[in-house]
Amino acid sequence: MIDANTIESQFSRNVLKTILLIVLAAITFAFYVYWERQIIRTNELRIRSIQLANQLHQSSDDLTRMARSYVDTGNPIFKQDYQQILDIREGKIPRPLAYNNYYWDLQLSDRPGQSQPGKAVALLELMQHVGFTEEELDKLELAKANSDALTKLEFSAMALVEKQPVTDENRATAVRLLNDANYHQAKANIMRPISEFNTLMEQRTYTAVKFAEKITTFSRLIFIFISVVLLLLMWRVYYALQVTLGCSVGELHSRMKRLGKGDFATPIILPEGKENTVLGMLAQAQNNLAIMDQKRLEAEEKVRQLAFYDSLTELPNRRLFEDRLRQARYSSKRNNEFDALMFIDLDNFKPLNDQHGHGIGDLLLIEVAHRLQNCVREVDTVARFGGDEFVVMLVDLKDDINVANAHAKTIAEHICSTLAQPYQLTWRENNQEQSITHSCSASIGVVIFSSDGGNDEELLKMADDAMYEAKNSGRNCVCFYQSQAN
Numbered sequence: 001m002i003d004a005n006t007i008e009s010q011f012s013r014n015v016l017k018t019i020l021l022i023v024l025a026a027i028t029f030a031f032y033v034y035w036e037r038q039i040i041r042t043n044e045l046r047i048r049s050i051q052l053a054n055q056l057h058q059s060s061d062d063l064t065r066m067a068r069s070y071v072d073t074g075n076p077i078f079k080q081d082y083q084q085i086l087d088i089r090e091g092k093i094p095r096p097l098a099y100n101n102y103y104w105d106l107q108l109s110d111r112p113g114q115s116q117p118g119k120a121v122a123l124l125e126l127m128q129h130v131g132f133t134e135e136e137l138d139k140l141e142l143a144k145a146n147s148d149a150l151t152k153l154e155f156s157a158m159a160l161v162e163k164q165p166v167t168d169e170n171r172a173t174a175v176r177l178l179n180d181a182n183y184h185q186a187k188a189n190i191m192r193p194i195s196e197f198n199t200l201m202e203q204r205t206y207t208a209v210k211f212a213e214k215i216t217t218f219s220r221l222i223f224i225f226i227s228v229v230l231l232l233l234m235w236r237v238y239y240a241l242q243v244t245l246g247c248s249v250g251e252l253h254s255r256m257k258r259l260g261k262g263d264f265a266t267p268i269i270l271p272e273g274k275e276n277t278v279l280g281m282l283a284q285a286q287n288n289l290a291i292m293d294q295k296r297l298e299a300e301e302k303v304r305q306l307a308f309y310d311s312l313t314e315l316p317n318r319r320l321f322e323d324r325l326r327q328a329r330y331s332s333k334r335n336n337e338f339d340a341l342m343f344i345d346l347d348n349f350k351p352l353n354d355q356h357g358h359g360i361g362d363l364l365l366i367e368v369a370h371r372l373q374n375c376v377r378e379v380d381t382v383a384r385f386g387g388d389e390f391v392v393m394l395v396d397l398k399d400d401i402n403v404a405n406a407h408a409k410t411i412a413e414h415i416c417s418t419l420a421q422p423y424q425l426t427w428r429e430n431n432q433e434q435s436i437t438h439s440c441s442a443s444i445g446v447v448i449f450s451s452d453g454g455n456d457e458e459l460l461k462m463a464d465d466a467m468y469e470a471k472n473s474g475r476n477c478v479c480f481y482q483s484q485a486n
């Protein structure tokens with residue numbers, strides 16, 4: 001059988017592992033999210049890079065178109081747009097916010113509408129901030145330098161058509177300058193590095209995206225793996241918890257609640273093999289508490305016994321007797337019936353003590369108590385007031401005083417004759433049984449009372465007086481208070 005310490009350390013270890021795995025799962029998940037973002041970021045940069053390269057390409061084409069249109073038509077608006085394209089590219093004037101590939105086409109068809117201006121930033125400067133490699137940047141700078149060089153040719157073509165007087169020959173020369181093989185070669189010198197840049201950039205971003213995708217897939221797999229292990233471990237923790245507790249948490253809670261409410265008596269039925277579980281310990285605690293509770297009840301009973309009963313004869317003592325007397329008087333008031341109080345004192349008890357010792361005297365007192373109890377009904381009370389003094393209370397003695405008197409007299413005389421019977425007292429001394437026969441009598445004083453016949457103390461005093469009268473009358477007899485018997 002696994003002991004409690006092993007279960008506890010296993011449980012703690014599993015909980016620790018679970019916490020560790022949760023932390024690990026969180027880290028892996030954060031890693032996964034980071035690399036997912038990297039993919040998005042790399043793709044965004046890629047789009048931005050293409051857009052910037054396209055701007056360079058587009059601006060070169062737009063410059064060609066404006067220069068040719070100006071040369072063909074002589075309309076100054078084309079030269080003005082030509083200059084604007086250059087100025088925007090150099091960051092000399094603000095770059096329109098919607099500066100897309102169709103910007104100049106829309107400008108031409110939709111004049112004088114202007115897009116909202118943005119910041120004045122040179123195209124090269126924008127390019128320097130999107131994370132291009134040096135090689136990629138070199139390609140774009142080369143394309144830009146070639147485009148700038150071509151503008152010189154375009155400006156000289158445009159200058160030709162401005163020359164006064166305007167001649168067809170000049171215009172033809174200008175048109176040729178902007179359309180001949182040299183011009184096309186110069187355009188190709190701009191487009192080639194842009195194309196090379198695109199290839200480089202495509203390769204780089206593709207590799208970066210692929211790398212990020214690999215890491216993302218890897219971290220996703222790790223995360224799934226950790227989650228599965230975590231689930232298994234959590235199941236083990238749950239299982240270990242069940243093993244440690246020995247039952248479900250709910251059951252344990254309800255049992256503890258019951259104990260908390262002070263119900264120690266209901267036993268916790270423990271299934272076999274659960275002795276070392278929390279339930280087992282709780283069952284043990286319940287058992288101990290039940291024993292302690294039983295002892296407490298017994299101690300309380302003992303205290304009650306000591307407080308209200310005579311320890312030698314186990315008869316009610318004076319305190320309990322007085323309480324019963326009070327109750328009897330309430331009841332007699334209700335029923336209009338008489339009750340009787342008898343004060344009984346043994347005659348010449350002292351010599352027995354003196355001759356055989358207190359222990360033998362005690363045996364006699366115990367026997368006297370038994371005889372007295374056998375002489376009365378269960379509703380009546382026999383009490384010991386101390387020494388060799390006993391008191392008997394007879395209740396519910398008819399509502400006629402004469403009948404009650406007669407009844408009380410009969411019982412008192414029966415008690416007197418019963419107590420006068422010889423006593424066989426037996427005890428062990430030096431491992432030998434000893435026995436003596438002792439004769440003893442009692443003097444009995446009786447008082448009949450109802451609810452209105454004086455207080456408790458007075459009644460006891462009356463019975464006591466009657467008992468002394470019996471003593472004085474020669475003992476072993478019954479006397480009624482102030483001759484009530486008559």
Ligand SMILES: Nc1nc2c(ncn2[C@@H]2O[C@H](COP(=O)(O)OP(=O)(O)OP(=O)(O)O)[C@@H](O)[C@H]2O)c(=O)[nH]1
Pocket residue numbers: 312345346347348349350351353357358359360361362365386387388
């Ligand atoms: N064995 C025993 N003796 C007790 C106990 N309590 C008191 N006594 C004795 O009981 C005796 C009572 O004596 P008394 O009632 O005064 O004298 P008596 O010998 O009975 O004489 P009368 O009452 O005059 O007939 C005393 O000797 C007490 O010591 C007790 O619990 N056990």
